[in-house]
Amino acid sequence: xxxxxxxxxxxxxxxxxxxxxxxxxxxxxxxxxxxxxxxxxxxxxxxxxxxxxxxxxxxxxxxxxxxxxxxxxxxxxxxxxxxxxxxxxxxxxxxxxxxxxxxxxxxxxxxxxx
Numbered sequence: 104x105x106x107x108x109x110x111x112x113x114x115x116x117x118x119x120x121x122x123x124x125x126x127x128x129x130x131x132x133x134x135x136x137x138x139x140x141x142x143x144x145x146x147x148x149x150x151x152x153x154x155x156x157x158x159x160x161x162x163x164x165x166x167x168x169x170x171x172x173x174x175x176x177x178x179x180x181x182x183x184x185x186x187x188x189x190x191x192x193x194x195x196x197x198x199x200x201x202x203x204x205x206x207x208x209x210x211x212x213x214x215x216x217x
Contacts, residue, residue: 191213195205206213 191208199205
């Protein structure tokens, strides 16, 4: 029975090939090539590219926003340091007028102290 099934399979295969060879050649090569394109794969590729494009755009936008925030924080911190240094200088002048010796800015309490 297995041999008979193999014979039937080969006969069907030959029949399919003969049918395929008989197809009309009235179609142009371009049209045949166009029909051979797997459009589901093309659609999936386009969808993925669009999705990653939006995702990448959102990531770039978020990163830019974070950089702007850090820049603003750095400006604010610098302004606060300048104000503190001015206040410290005013305090040193007041202390000097009261008779105390001014302290260097890098000592305890100064704006350059670490």
